[in-house]
Amino acid sequence: MERLAGDMDFRKALSENVEAPRAVTERFGIEVDPMEMLPLWRGSHLKYRFKPESAPWPLAMMWDEYMREMLRHRDLLRDQGGMSMINPRFHAWRERQIRRCNDELGRSAPAVTHPIIAFELSEGCSVGCSFCGLSADRFKGYYEYSKDHTELWRGVVGAASEMFGSAARTGFCYWATDPMDNPDYDRFLFDYYQITGALPQTTTAAPLKDEALTRRVLELFDMHGTTTNRFSVLSTRHLNEIHRAFSPEELMGVELILQGKEAPIAKALTGRARERKEKLRVANKDDAVALLERDHTTIACVSGFLVNMRQGRLQLVTPVPGSDRWPLGYRILGQHSFRTPGEFRKGVQIMINQYMLDSPAADLPICFRRDLQYQAGDRYFHLRSRNREHRVLDDVAPISVGDLIARGNCTASELVMQVATDGMSVLAIADLLDQLYAAGLIEEDLDDTSPDKLATG
Numbered sequence: 001m002e003r004l005a006g007d008m009d010f011r012k013a014l015s016e017n018v019e020a021p022r023a024v025t026e027r028f029g030i031e032v033d034p035m036e037m038l039p040l041w042r043g044s045h046l047k048y049r050f051k052p053e054s055a056p057w058p059l060a061m062m063w064d065e066y067m068r069e070m071l072r073h074r075d076l077l078r079d080q081g082g083m084s085m086i087n088p089r090f091h092a093w094r095e096r097q098i099r100r101c102n103d104e105l106g107r108s109a110p111a112v113t114h115p116i117i118a119f120e121l122s123e124g125c126s127v128g129c130s131f132c133g134l135s136a137d138r139f140k141g142y143y144e145y146s147k148d149h150t151e152l153w154r155g156v157v158g159a160a161s162e163m164f165g166s167a168a169r170t171g172f173c174y175w176a177t178d179p180m181d182n183p184d185y186d187r188f189l190f191d192y193y194q195i196t197g198a199l200p201q202t203t204t205a206a207p208l209k210d211e212a213l214t215r216r217v218l219e220l221f222d223m224h225g226t227t228t229n230r231f232s233v234l235s236t237r238h239l240n241e242i243h244r245a246f247s248p249e250e251l252m253g254v255e256l257i258l259q260g261k262e263a264p265i266a267k268a269l270t271g272r273a274r275e276r277k278e279k280l281r282v283a284n285k286d287d288a289v290a291l292l293e294r295d296h297t298t299i300a301c302v303s304g305f306l307v308n309m310r311q312g313r314l315q316l317v318t319p320v321p322g323s324d325r326w327p328l329g330y331r332i333l334g335q336h337s338f339r340t341p342g343e344f345r346k347g348v349q350i351m352i353n354q355y356m357l358d359s360p361a362a363d364l365p366i367c368f369r370r371d372l373q374y375q376a377g378d379r380y381f382h383l384r385s386r387n388r389e390h391r392v393l394d395d396v397a398p399i400s401v402g403d404l405i406a407r408g409n410c411t412a413s414e415l416v417m418q419v420a421t422d423g424m425s426v427l428a429i430a431d432l433l434d435q436l437y438a439a440g441l442i443e444e445d446l447d448d449t450s451p452d453k454l455a456t457g
Contacts (some may be wrong), residue, residue: 001063003028005265006239006258029243070228070255077113077170077227081304086165090116090304092438093356097303097318100440103385104321104371106295108268112319115170116304117160121188122177123310127205129234131259133299134328135271136176143309145184153188153309155341157195160305163348169198175306179217180206186216199224205232205259208241221253228255235260266296270322270329295386297321298329305348312338316351320445321371331445359430360412360437367408369443374406381406383441390441396428397421405436 003010013024021034083091121143125136161168179185193199207214233239267273300319315335322329333355336347375382381402383390394402397419420426
């Protein structure tokens with residue numbers, strides 16, 4: 001399946017030898033009998049051609065079950081980030097971001113599991129992928145596993161575990177970095193496992209940079225792992241090298257993400273891919289632009305805290321579609337610096353108090369999300385996004401609450417004052433506003449501060 005998705009020569013050879021595919025698979029070092037599982041390439045999608053005489057096609061059935069299990073596990077990871085008991089404000093905020101993302105991220109939404117924390121153990125990235133959705137800077141160094149660094153690292157992870165409980169198990173240790181740029185990466189992983197009880201998932205585009213380190217990470221997965229690791233495969237040559245270095249059995253706990261030019265995977269329109277689109281548009285290369293303009297809006301996944309250990313920087317982030325305002329596909333709500341576990345804990349709590357509100361801020365303009373299309377009705381209104389439509393009853397006051405929100409020229413408290421007639425209607429209007437807010441339909445990105453000018457506490 002990896003060959004089929006990532007190697008054009010393999011696909012071409014199969015298409016030319018449909019009646020005798022075994023000769024092709026043997027030439028590419030594949031021992032599986034292709035007649036047990038005969039996928040066909042049609043356009044850009046994989047489909048199976050089942051033949052009654054070939055029943056029961058055990059390998060095809062196993063592959064389908066493997067993929068279904070991957071999807072079930074993805075949903076479990078999303079659920080594991082729940083914190084309704086240990087941190088209800090964070091939990092409610094994250095649930096709101098999940099609902100918003102399901103509405104506005106397009107086909108990216110189902111793959112986003114919304115981990116609550118991610119750590120960078122380096123600064124920048126040495127790989128330099130041309131399509132990097134996070135526009136990672138050049139590699140500037142890694143966070144060494146020294147005595148002082150280890151104390152801070154374990155203290156920060158411990159604080160996160162205490163504040164977020166089992167949800168901290170959704171954390172991972174990369175972002176706009178490659179894990180294999182840090183030669184001590186496996187030691188940091190094991191610390192994380194000892195403190196939280198979960199081994200973070202690994203994604204790397206450089207599994208062959210330090211093969212011994214990669215094998216140590218895979219050994220940790222064999223002993224303690226629950227989440228499949230991932231290798232980003234940058235070309236057919238890269239795929240060949242990975243297949244030579246690791247056996248199929250060694251890669252059972254690894255998903256190969258085929259990112260090369262021959263693979264059909266669409267790149268999210270963020271970061272460098274977004275920059276490339278603009279260059280192609282200027283050059284009037286409309287066909288190439290069309291390949292990028294698919295409904296894949298971001299590679300960001302965290303709804304929570306992004307921590308760079310080398311810089312001592314803490315940010316609160318959540319996925320959004322790539323845009324001029326948020327070109328990397330995630331919104332930064334605020335950030336703080338830290339030098340001790342205590343400062344880390346304080347920064348987290350400040351941002352929870354400041355940004356994770358239970359209701360719309362009473363003194364800020366209240367309006368629907370910018371991507372929503374508003375349509376008034378008789379005692380109800382419609383809100384349409386790229387993915388779905390919401391029909392909302394609007395019968396709690398003699399004046400349309402929906403119309404006032406759509407105009408966006410009053411605060412939540414001013415809106416209540418305009419339409420409320422008595423104490424009961426005040427409660428009913430406030431309840432409607434809270435429901436719209438909890439559903440992620442109210443715009444929260446009201447700060448016009450440029451992302452690169454966010455204050456650091």
